[in-house]
Amino acid sequence: MPTVFSHPAPMLALAAIMGGRVSSRMLLFGVLCAVLPDADVIGFRFGISYADAFGHRGFSHSLAFALLMGCVGFGTAPLLLRGSRLMGFFIGFLAVSSHILLDAMTNGGLGVAAFWPFDQTRYFCGWRPIRVSPFGLKALLSERGLAVMLSELRWIWAPCLAVIAAALSFRKKGIRGTRRRPPSR
Structure with missing residues (x-):
């Protein structure tokens, strides 16, 4: 599994893509x-x-479980999350789905039971570049833990930060590009 520090990265990238349409409460729910x-x-x-x-x-x-969390988001969005029901479902479902995908991309463990309860098989992705995180803080602070963190920086944070930077850049250019000049007389 990637560390608890890296699982939120895809949600941060999604929030950047969606701009101001994701409330801080909705983002916290996603994280x-x-x-x-x-x-x-x-x-x-x-x-x-x-x-x-x-x-x-x-x-x-x-x-x-991703569907279950999507349903939690759907049910609580208007009251607790300050967003639409569809947004709540979307955020809950995608957040858990991103976790499943990242864990399936690790190089250790037993894989993920992505299709439970219909299939008990544990699956991995065909491409598994992310080093599996050790259990426990002491192990995380070891040389192996450092290798895991560097792996996560490369395979999770760098792509997510690139998406965030691109989203912010496009939004900034879009705002500049939509300004109208007063008509000349």
Whole structure:
């Protein structure tokens, strides 16, 4: 899995693309949905094994869970998230889906149960450039943790920051390009 620091990056890029149409509350919801699937590691403390359907990268890393979080966004958008129901669904679903994709692009673990409950198979992408993150803060602060962070900078943050920069640049040019000069007389 990528670290908790990198899972929000696609949501930040999406918010930049969408400009002012995403409220800060909606963005926060997206960031929370992007990191929420990894809360499944709590199951280790209760004896749930990694490979179990409710273990790490199981149910919470499925499109069914992405749909569930989309429905949460749909239901809470007008009251809590300050946005449309469709936007709430879109943000919740895409945030979890981006988490699934990033985890499937790592070079370790058991893969993601993307099609749970219909298929218990754990899947990876054919291209897996992201180094899998170790569990625990001590391991993250090791040499291996540094290699993971550098991998995430290259394969997650750099593309997302490029999208953010492009979105901001286009928006700035678009604003300049739409100004009208007063008619000359």
